[in-house]
Amino acid sequence: MTIKVINKSANALPAYETEHAAGMDVRAFLEEEITIAPLERKLVGTGLFIELPVGYEAQIRPRSGLALKSGITVLNTPGTIDADYRGEIKILLVNLSSEPFKVNNGDRIAQIVIARHEQAIWQESVELSDTSRGAGGYGHTGV
Numbered sequence: 001m002t003i004k005v006i007n008k009s010a011n012a013l014p015a016y017e018t019e020h021a022a023g024m025d026v027r028a029f030l031e032e033e034i035t036i037a038p039l040e041r042k043l044v045g046t047g048l049f050i051e052l053p054v055g056y057e058a059q060i061r062p063r064s065g066l067a068l069k070s071g072i073t074v075l076n077t078p079g080t081i082d083a084d085y086r087g088e089i090k091i092l093l094v095n096l097s098s099e100p101f102k103v104n105n106g107d108r109i110a111q112i113v114i115a116r117h118e119q120a121i122w123q124e125s126v127e128l129s130d131t132s133r134g135a136g137g138y139g140h141t142g143v
Helices: 064-070
Strands: 004-007 024-027 034-036 041-045 048-051 056-061 072-074 079-081 090-095 101-103 108-116
Touching (some): 034 041, 034 090, 090 108
Antiparallel strands (some): 004 048, 024 108, 034 101, 041 090, 056 079, 056 108
């Protein structure tokens, strides 16, 4: 699949880091270093603008290493970028650690996954089919 992209930063385009990776690392586009205080959230630009094909979305997800080592994650994960959005991709980061975290231009801050999706058509009904699970929700299968 080919996706049109405008890169207004001097950073590399998102890229797959391994042969079978699903996500591509996305880099921060900053004029100067920023600090995210503990429990603070900041919207970080990437300088990227994309044109997705209809029927696809881009999902913004945390980087596992940042989450484990520094407590940095994407607040609304997965963030969804729709095929009709043409603005800059921005990443909503949150610092869940007890230490301030510095972000510099070019730092890998999130990953982007391109996924196919469908649009649903609701069919109102008065009943649903039975299943063995039924209405069992949170914790219904035990610990």
